[in-house]
Amino acid sequence: MDNLLALAGTSSLLNGASGTTIQDLEERIPGFAILQNFFKTWLKLDLASILTVAALMGAASSGVSSIRDTGAKIYWWIVRFLTASISIAGNDRLNREVLNWLGAHILTKRRTRILTANSEKVLTDTWHYHRVSQERNDYTHDSRAPVHYLPTFGTTWFIHKRNLFMVRRILTSSSNTGWSFRTPDEYAGAPEGDEPLVIMCLGRSVEPIKKFLETCREFADKQREAYVTVRISKGSYNDSWDTSILRPIRPLETVHFDEKVKDALVADIANYLDANTRKFYNRRGIPYRRGFLLYGPPGTGKTSLSLALAGKFGLELYLIHIPSVGNDDALERLFTALPPKCMVLLEDIDAVGIKRRASSNDDDSSNDSDGDGSSSSDEDEYGRSRVTLSGLLNVLDGVASQEGRIVLMTSNFAEKLDKALVRPGRVDRMIYLGHISPRSSELMFLRMYAADADSAAPGSRDLQVSEDELKRLALEFSKKIPNEVFTPAQLQGYLLNHRDSPVEATANVERWVQEEQQTIEAAKEKTRKAAEQKKKRKRERKLVRAAEMAEAMRNYVSDDELETLRQKVEEKSKRKAKRPKDSVDGAEEKGNSEPLDEPKSSGHMPNGLPSSHDSTLSGPNEASSPEKSATGGTNETAGPGESKETSTEAEPVSAETDTKVPSHE
Numbered sequence: 049m050d051n052l053l054a055l056a057g058t059s060s061l062l063n064g065a066s067g068t069t070i071q072d073l074e075e076r077i078p079g080f081a082i083l084q085n086f087f088k089t090w091l092k093l094d095l096a097s098i099l100t101v102a103a104l105m106g107a108a109s110s111g112v113s114s115i116r117d118t119g120a121k122i123y124w125w126i127v128r129f130l131t132a133s134i135s136i137a138g139n140d141r142l143n144r145e146v147l148n149w150l151g152a153h154i155l156t157k158r159r160t161r162i163l164t165a166n167s168e169k170v171l172t173d174t175w176h177y178h179r180v181s182q183e184r185n186d187y188t189h190d191s192r193a194p195v196h197y198l199p200t201f202g203t204t205w206f207i208h209k210r211n212l213f214m215v216r217r218i219l220t221s222s223s224n225t226g227w228s229f230r231t232p233d234e235y236a237g238a239p240e241g242d243e244p245l246v247i248m249c250l251g252r253s254v255e256p257i258k259k260f261l262e263t264c265r266e267f268a269d270k271q272r273e274a275y276v277t278v279r280i281s282k283g284s285y286n287d288s289w290d291t292s293i294l295r296p297i298r299p300l301e302t303v304h305f306d307e308k309v310k311d312a313l314v315a316d317i318a319n320y321l322d323a324n325t326r327k328f329y330n331r332r333g334i335p336y337r338r339g340f341l342l343y344g345p346p347g348t349g350k351t352s353l354s355l356a357l358a359g360k361f362g363l364e365l366y367l368i369h370i371p372s373v374g375n376d377d378a379l380e381r382l383f384t385a386l387p388p389k390c391m392v393l394l395e396d397i398d399a400v401g402i403k404r405r406a407s408s409n410d411d412d413s414s415n416d417s418d419g420d421g422s423s424s425s426d427e428d429e430y431g432r433s434r435v436t437l438s439g440l441l442n443v444l445d446g447v448a449s450q451e452g453r454i455v456l457m458t459s460n461f462a463e464k465l466d467k468a469l470v471r472p473g474r475v476d477r478m479i480y481l482g483h484i485s486p487r488s489s490e491l492m493f494l495r496m497y498a499a500d501a502d503s504a505a506p507g508s509r510d511l512q513v514s515e516d517e518l519k520r521l522a523l524e525f526s527k528k529i530p531n532e533v534f535t536p537a538q539l540q541g542y543l544l545n546h547r548d549s550p551v552e553a554t555a556n557v558e559r560w561v562q563e564e565q566q567t568i569e570a571a572k573e574k575t576r577k578a579a580e581q582k583k584k585r586k587r588e589r590k591l592v593r594a595a596e597m598a599e600a601m602r603n604y605v606s607d608d609e610l611e612t613l614r615q616k617v618e619e620k621s622k623r624k625a626k627r628p629k630d631s632v633d634g635a636e637e638k639g640n641s642e643p644l645d646e647p648k649s650s651g652h653m654p655n656g657l658p659s660s661h662d663s664t665l666s667g668p669n670e671a672s673s674p675e676k677s678a679t680g681g682t683n684e685t686a687g688p689g690e691s692k693e694t695s696t697e698a699e700p701v702s703a704e705t706d707t708k709v710p711s712h713e
């Protein structure tokens with residue numbers, strides 16, 4: 049441009065294009081004279097004039113752009129002078145909350161004509177087609193994800209509480225290509241959902257913006273009031289919380305177990321969440337954390353109770369399925385990303401310290417202590433996790449572990465848990481959820497057939513029974529349910545099968561109970577036989593091994609010595625066979641974790657845990673016994689969450705737990 053201006057200056061003397069001027073130009077642009085002659089002779093054009101016009105145009109455009117730049121500078125200076133602003137990163141939840149507020153309060157009211165829409169993300173390529181739901185709402189009955197309308201790029205103006213606000217949604221990725229004239233952003237591409245926002249407010253204080261942000265958050269909380277937000281991480285090796293599921297809140301009354309235990313649990317959590325409790329902990333230097341262990345056979349309500357508690361206390365539930373977590377580092381990253389106050393649900397905590405099956409297929413057989421090709425049932429059921437016990441202990445109350453959260457752990461095999469894991473501070477209260485009592489079955493019956501206020505129940509339901517009649521039927525029904533035999537999930541399955549008629553459900557329950565009990569007996573018998581056979585095979589294998597050893601030594605020792613040796617081997621194997629399994633895990637030791645303010649229990653679990661922590665339903669020893677466990681697998685219907693069979697073999701895993709466990713306390 050400078051050159052052109054120089055040229056323009058030179059060519060302003062163009063009248064007659066004096067020889068000196070042409071010479072000047074020749075000096076600046078070598079070969080200019082030749083070109084000038086060419087243009088003059090062949091095109092009848094004066095090159096110097098053309099250059100002059102071009103230079104003037106260039107100067108004008110650069111003038112315009114510098115005027116524009118100056119204008120923009122002045123504009124932003126005025127904006128900066130007259131407004132306050134706060135920017136929010138694209139991946140911050142607040143960003144989405146502001147957009148939602150705008151969508152509900154500004155865009156719909158103003159009938160804005162330029163919007164963006166999103167429903168759910170879809171990944172497509174030749175080989176895979178799958179949907180990636182970042183946010184799922186389990187309350188909707190639609191088969192498709194709902195569409196959300198949000199502001200487009202650019203600035204949205206509005207007045208809120210007598211303040212003028214401008215929210216700018218900033219385009220980060222430039223999809224504006226290939227047009228001869230610049231297409232406005234809103235027509236050139238769609239936002240990807242992670243655009244930063246800048247919120248500006250007329251005035252010289254950020255206070256109105258802070259209040260506005262608070263309003264957006266309150267609005268989001270209100271929208272979620274009927275839901276509990278469950279956050280999960282994506283897959284085995286993903287260590288970020290990337291999916292939100294909005295689950296309708298499950299009232300605590302719909303989870304049936306001992307009412308006293310339930311009340312004590314609720315009071316405990318309420319007390320913990322009290323602001324004064326935090327101060328109390330802080331002043332005394334006690335880490336402000338609370339841990340609960342929910343244990344018992346499958347289908348007894350451990351997960352349901354966790355969801356209900358999160359809903360009751362308005363906390364987000366962060367779900368970690370231990371067998372799916374890649375390793376200790378992944379677990380630590382998940383914990384580091386937790387918000388200050390939330391509930392964390394660690395499912396199947398007993399899988400910790402057992403190697404993941406997928407990566408250790410080759411040593412499967414070596415893990416099978418029996419060598420008969422079948423690994424223990426719990427390992428089959430749970431897969432194997434690379435999270436070690438020390439890794440878990442570290443996130444629960446290591447130096448870097450967060451304060452303010454509530455950890456709920458669930459286990460079907462609490463007796464196998466390491467004592468370090470369940471010591472107070474990590475587990476402050478143990479809640480046993482066991483088989484259902486007649487009283488709980490009565491409540492479940494009433495819940496199943498209670499009239500729905502919004503008559504949203506399935507149309508075919510024949511609920512022509514009065515309230516009194518329903519109560520009578522519920523009592524009659526409950527009397528036919530044996531105490532602590534069936535899991536709540538089993539009973540729920542039965543009731544769902546008769547959901548249209550409480551009368552039929554009551555009439556048929558006796559037969560169902562008989563059939564189920566027969567199935568349970570058959571399952572027990574099968575388990576007993578399988579255990580016997582296993583034992584027999586084990587003994588036989590040992591004898592064969594001993595014989596082989598004797599054979600191998602025959603050449604080296606006398607017959608007498610050989611006989612002594614054989615006897616020794618036999619005695620040793622007999623002793624081993626006789627030794628009670630519990631002793632391997634330190635059955636004699638006393639447990640170190642007890643419910644804090646519950647009456648002391650009478651017995652102890654095999655690893656030293658108190659046996660009846662918080663439930664009057666039945667003791668954990670019963671829960672883990674083959675007899676009890678066998679009841680879990682024979683449902684008339686496969687109700688939700690009932691597919692798992694209770695393992696009938698709960699061997700101690702002290703040998704399998706991580707050897708890296710630090711010495712605690």
Ligand SMILES: Nc1ncnc2c1ncn2[C@@H]1O[C@H](COP(=O)(O)OP(=O)(O)OP(=O)(O)O)[C@@H](O)[C@H]1O
Pocket residue numbers: 302303304305345346347348349350351352353460536537538540687688689690692
């Ligand atoms: N105590 C209970 N009260 C009411 N419903 C229950 C109870 N226990 C189980 N259910 C019902 O049984 C189903 C399975 O329950 P849930 O998943 O909470 O059991 P769980 O103990 O977590 O099982 P698992 O150990 O196999 O994960 C749910 O549909 C739930 O409604």
